[in-house]
Amino acid sequence: MRLPDDLPTFDFYALRLHLPEQDITGDRTASFQVSQRPAAQINGNLVRSLCVGTATPLSATSTSGSYQWLRDGVAISGSTSLTHVPTQSGVYSLSVVLDGCSAVTPAVNLTLNEPPTAMAVPQGVTQVYAPATVALLGSGGSSYQWLNNGVVVAGATEAVYQAPVSGTYAVQVTSPAGCTALSVPVAVSVLIPLATDELPDWNFTVGPNPASAAVVVQYTTTSRADVRLTLTDAAGRIVWTQTWPGASAGAHRHTLDMPASAGTYVLTLTVGAQRTSQQLIRQ
Numbered sequence: 001m002r003l004p005d006d007l008p009t010f011d012f013y014a015l016r017l018h019l020p021e022q023d024i025t026g027d028r029t030a031s032f033q034v035s036q037r038p039a040a041q042i043n044g045n046l047v048r049s050l051c052v053g054t055a056t057p058l059s060a061t062s063t064s065g066s067y068q069w070l071r072d073g074v075a076i077s078g079s080t081s082l083t084h085v086p087t088q089s090g091v092y093s094l095s096v097v098l099d100g101c102s103a104v105t106p107a108v109n110l111t112l113n114e115p116p117t118a119m120a121v122p123q124g125v126t127q128v129y130a131p132a133t134v135a136l137l138g139s140g141g142s143s144y145q146w147l148n149n150g151v152v153v154a155g156a157t158e159a160v161y162q163a164p165v166s167g168t169y170a171v172q173v174t175s176p177a178g179c180t181a182l183s184v185p186v187a188v189s190v191l192i193p194l195a196t197d198e199l200p201d202w203n204f205t206v207g208p209n210p211a212s213a214a215v216v217v218q219y220t221t222t223s224r225a226d227v228r229l230t231l232t233d234a235a236g237r238i239v240w241t242q243t244w245p246g247a248s249a250g251a252h253r254h255t256l257d258m259p260a261s262a263g264t265y266v267l268t269l270t271v272g273a274q275r276t277s278q279q280l281i282r283q
Contacts, residue, residue, distance in 0.1 A: 038063045038098040040105045049111045050086075051179035057083040058092055060105060065098030086110055113177035116140045120171045120183040123160075125263060127189040128234045129279060132264040133162035134188045140181065141173025147182075163188045202276065203251075204269050210281035217254045217267070224248055225272040229256070231280075234264045258282050 040062030050056070058069070060082050069079035071090040086092065093107040123135035138144045138159045146156035148167040163169055170185040204219045217229060230241040239259050244252075259265070259282060268277040 036063075036098075037101045038065045038096040038103045040094055040096045040103055042092070042094060042105050042108050044108075046106060047109045049113060049177060051177070052087075052112050052114050054179075057085045058108065058110075059083045060094045062094070062096050062105075063098060065096045068095045068097075069093075070095060070104070086112065088112060113175065113179050115179045115181045116173050116175040118171060118173040118181040118183035120169060120186050122186055122188075125234045126187065127191065128264050129191045129266050130164075132190070132234070132279060133164045134190065136161045136163055136169055136171070136186060136188075138171035138173060138183065140183075142176050143174045145172045145174075146170075147172065164190060166190050202269070202271065204276055204278065206267055206278050206280060209278075210283045211258050212283045214255055214257050215267075215280065217256055217269075218252065219269055219271075220251045221247065221249050221271055226270075227252070228270040229254065230268045230270070231256075231259075232266050232268070233259075239265065 040060055042058055042060045044059075060067075062082060067080050067082060069076045069084040070093045071086075071088065073091075073093075075095075076084065082094075084092070084094075089110060089112045091107045091109050094105045096103050096105075117140045119139045121137045121139070123137050126134050128134055136146070138146070138161070144157055144159050146153045146161045147170050148163070148165070150168075150170075153161070161169070161171070166189050168185045168187050171183045172180055173183070174180050202219045202221065204217075206215050206217050208215065221227065224246055226243065226245050227247040228241060228243040231239040233239055242254075242256075258280070262282050265280045265282060266277050267280050268275055
């Protein structure tokens, strides 16, 4: 039988069966006490989407008693407090037992999303000479934020980033579910060529630039001197060098073959003790 919901609790009661139509009256039962049904609820929204590794514990508010968390209606072993850290998606609820009476909270439908796999991949060499940049490609998310030495780079929110200065670059990616991950950092070196004297009377030109096979180098010297042309790659390695000892004053023109590998190079013209450089792009 069901007792009235408004029956005062903690009082003692007894029952006696009485059927007046049949003039039947049963014996009185032993006395019993009516206890209050426990009340409990899980705090927060009943539908949640969280990220693995960053999920906050489920917490509940309840009267005193003993507790048992359930996932999909099955007791979770060892989870017997008012909080539970979920490790799987599912429907969570809390069962509370007090003085032999029990109650189960409304369920929380929880989805745990895996974090994305963030990657930052150089699209070529990672050491260049300014004003060249190092191209980095981020992957693994639907949105991106680049960082240099752990500091957010303002406006760098595309998958591809051209790093203009030296540093340790990483990309933070965000998945469609809102989960984030940070890539392994990439060390980038953007070297500044050594300063040289301004030599406007040399008329040092190199073309075409970018080049596909060969370039024409032109310059003008004002006195007899040793002349040297040196081509280095983005890592500072000498690709080739050629010297003209005691070159006469005047206009000079040379056709030079470019390396087979595409990339950024630096051509340095040295006249006597002075030098100047130009950056070349091999397509």
